[in-house]
Amino acid sequence: MPPKLSWQNVEDLGYELAQKHPDKDPLQVRFTELRRLVEQLDNFAADPDHHVNEQILEAIQYAWHEERDDTGGDGGYTDDDNGYAPPIAYKPDG
16 A cells, blocks of 8 residues: 655645546635645545645645646646636727
8 A cells, every 4th residue: 555645745745636636727726625635635644743834735736737737637728828818908099
């Protein structure tokens, strides 16, 4: 049986989340939901000596986002189209 993941295994947690939730956009997940999703992973066990904080959750979110980009499990968006369309620039008449 593989060892359990803890909050310190940021890259592995990002991978696991990308596998389990391929249609979720990690950048749209609030930290409270992200924490819940991580804690629900089958191979996660919190280490009592290492508590989670915003910095760790942000790193996991970024790792998940990177993994999602790499695997293409993003519902169709690519590196060229990160799901963001800038607002139309204001052009005054005349």
